[in-house]
Amino acid sequence: MSFIANLRMHLANLANFKGRETRGVFWPWVGLLFGLAMFVNALVMTQLVMPVMFVADTVDQMVGAMETYTKFMGVLGVVTVALLAAAVTRRLHDAGKPAWLGLLPLPFLAFGLFWFTRIISVIFEEDVEGDFMSAFMLGFANNFIYIVMLGCLVFMLAQASNPDENRHGPPPNLPSAL
Numbered sequence: 001m002s003f004i005a006n007l008r009m010h011l012a013n014l015a016n017f018k019g020r021e022t023r024g025v026f027w028p029w030v031g032l033l034f035g036l037a038m039f040v041n042a043l044v045m046t047q048l049v050m051p052v053m054f055v056a057d058t059v060d061q062m063v064g065a066m067e068t069y070t071k072f073m074g075v076l077g078v079v080t081v082a083l084l085a086a087a088v089t090r091r092l093h094d095a096g097k098p099a100w101l102g103l104l105p106l107p108f109l110a111f112g113l114f115w116f117t118r119i120i121s122v123i124f125e126e127d128v129e130g131d132f133m134s135a136f137m138l139g140f141a142n143n144f145i146y147i148v149m150l151g152c153l154v155f156m157l158a159q160a161s162n163p164d165e166n167r168h169g170p171p172p173n174l175p176s177a178l
Contacts, residue, residue: 003028014086017099020172021090022161029087037080044072066120074113081106088157093168095159105153108146115139 001009001024010029052065089099115138122135163171 001025007032010087013090014083017086017089018093019090019169020094020161020166021087022094022172023091023158025172026087026091026157030084033080033083037076040076041073044069063121067117070113070117070120074110077109077113081109088153090168091157093166094161094172095156096162096166097156097159101156102153105146105149108142108149111142112139112146115142 006025006028009025049065049069053062056062056065085102088102092099092102115135119132119135119139122132161171165171
């Protein structure tokens with residue numbers, strides 16, 4: 001399947017949570033979305049946030065810029081997850097796994113985005129000794145669990161297709177490269 005055909009297939013199936021999807025069809029879509037998200041993130045950081053950080057007159061302006069960035073990252077994360085949701089579901093189905101496993105990293109991602117703003121605020125407070133370390137350690141523990149959950153999900157998504165028909169249907173008649 002060509003890259004353009006793959007793109008069209010995924011765009012046409014954004015709300016299709018049924019069926020199966022091979023690794024060879026799934027991973028180019030993930031790579032495209034990940035690359036676009038990283039590009040947009042870098043663009044926002046370098047063009048909108050960094051200039052404010054360098055010319056800010058007050059701590060409130062810096063904290064405000066980081067809070068705006070965090071909100072933007074939340075929106076970008078929701079859009080990326082929404083674009084990946086159906087494909088992740090079909091890929092898990094193809095490997096014989098339940099779709100709910102795709103939700104495992106999401107609470108930790110959401111909390112991490114929320115908590116980042118708290119940590120930035122604590123950094124600029126006058127008494128950061130106790131508050132900062134407890135806030136940092138909670139964020140660190142959350143991010144560690146998030147990475148473990150994300151790693152488990154990637155491991156499941158990378159597993160070979162189940163060659164037989166399973167409860168989600170017959171194997172796709174698409175190339176299963178990778």
